[in-house]
Amino acid sequence: MRRHRLGNSELDVSVLGLGCMGMSEFYGGATDENSIRVLHRALELGMNFFDTADMYGPFHNEELLGRALADRRESAVVATKFGIRRGTDGSFVGLDGSPAYARQACEASLARLGAETLDLYYLHRVDPTVPIEETVGAMAHLVDEGKVRFIGLSEAAPETLRRASAVHPITALQTEYSLWSRDPEDALLDVCEELGIGFVAYSPLGRGFLSGRYRTIDDLSEDDWRRTNPRFTGDNFQRNLDVVDQVREIAEARGVTPSQLALAWLLTRPGVTPIPGTTRMERLEENLGAAEIELNTDELDAIEAVAPRGFASGTRYEAGGMRSVDG
Numbered sequence: 001m002r003r004h005r006l007g008n009s010e011l012d013v014s015v016l017g018l019g020c021m022g023m024s025e026f027y028g029g030a031t032d033e034n035s036i037r038v039l040h041r042a043l044e045l046g047m048n049f050f051d052t053a054d055m056y057g058p059f060h061n062e063e064l065l066g067r068a069l070a071d072r073r074e075s076a077v078v079a080t081k082f083g084i085r086r087g088t089d090g091s092f093v094g095l096d097g098s099p100a101y102a103r104q105a106c107e108a109s110l111a112r113l114g115a116e117t118l119d120l121y122y123l124h125r126v127d128p129t130v131p132i133e134e135t136v137g138a139m140a141h142l143v144d145e146g147k148v149r150f151i152g153l154s155e156a157a158p159e160t161l162r163r164a165s166a167v168h169p170i171t172a173l174q175t176e177y178s179l180w181s182r183d184p185e186d187a188l189l190d191v192c193e194e195l196g197i198g199f200v201a202y203s204p205l206g207r208g209f210l211s212g213r214y215r216t217i218d219d220l221s222e223d224d225w226r227r228t229n230p231r232f233t234g235d236n237f238q239r240n241l242d243v244v245d246q247v248r249e250i251a252e253a254r255g256v257t258p259s260q261l262a263l264a265w266l267l268t269r270p271g272v273t274p275i276p277g278t279t280r281m282e283r284l285e286e287n288l289g290a291a292e293i294e295l296n297t298d299e300l301d302a303i304e305a306v307a308p309r310g311f312a313s314g315t316r317y318e319a320g321g322m323r324s325v326d327g
Contacts, residue, residue: 001046007198017049019277097127126327230314
């Protein structure tokens with residue numbers, strides 16, 4: 001597995017990381033035993049970049065990674081996040097970017113991960129009630145104290161990135177980016193390049209839709225949150241599937257899977273590190289195969305022709321979720 005530096009930091013990460021959220025919540029069907037096997041296999045195959053957050057589970061996902069990596073910590077770069085508060089009952093409390101909570105959340109994450117230092121610490125969502133300078137200032141103090149090595153933001157707008165970077169270097173911005181979510185091309189990618197910030201693309205397979213494996217909404221388990229996602233509901237499902245099937249044809253002509261094609265497309269973007277998630281060994285190995293695919297100009301043009309920017313029907317999240325992105 002090839003590696004590269006994340007932004008201007010010293011973090012040497014695999015060009016594909018592993019999003020671990022689905023191992024604890026939202027998609028259903030995961031077991032700790034199987035998830036740990038997948039995590040260990042990822043390390044064996046050269047993947048070293050793992051993404052979690054305190055709110056996944058809630059709290060379970062960090063504990064899972066802590067157990068899985070206990071005797072492999074030196075081989076892994078772990079990124080976690082704070083800022084979306086949840087109760088122990090799973091309820092969503094709200095956003096909190098206050099300095100006091102940044103410290104409280106960091107201490108809790110360190111304990112759950114069994115780590116002395118967090119490799120990369122993100123603000124999960126920008127809290128509109130707290131100036132970004134105050135939040136990043138508190139995160140910078142955590143760096144000074146040795147509790148955090150590098151800091152990042154998630155779903156932050158270009159101006160927010162500039163303001164944050166004036167307080168402390170920002171190593172990474174994590175935002176949704178894929179063939180069907182190309183908003184970062186407006187300005188975010190350019191600002192990241194200008195400021196030396198690595199771009200970490202979450203949901204690089206469109207929450208699995210770009211794989212082409214979901215043919216109807218009934219292919220999702222009853223407890224899968226995607227059943228309420230606008231791009232998976234109503235007429236949007238079939239409209240999006242029609243485009244994905246055309247992408248599938250391009251993949252088949254190349255002799256790769258749709259997932260591999262979608263990830264290889266992202267890997268042509270400078271400075272972008274996709275973090276596809278999976279709980280299945282075969283999907284992990286399939287996704288990692290994308291790192292060996294080099295798309296030529298004709299293939300990129302063909303993808304653009306059938307899946308142009310903005311093709312996706314439906315918003316990324318429901319109304320409430322959309323209010324917390326691009327903060």
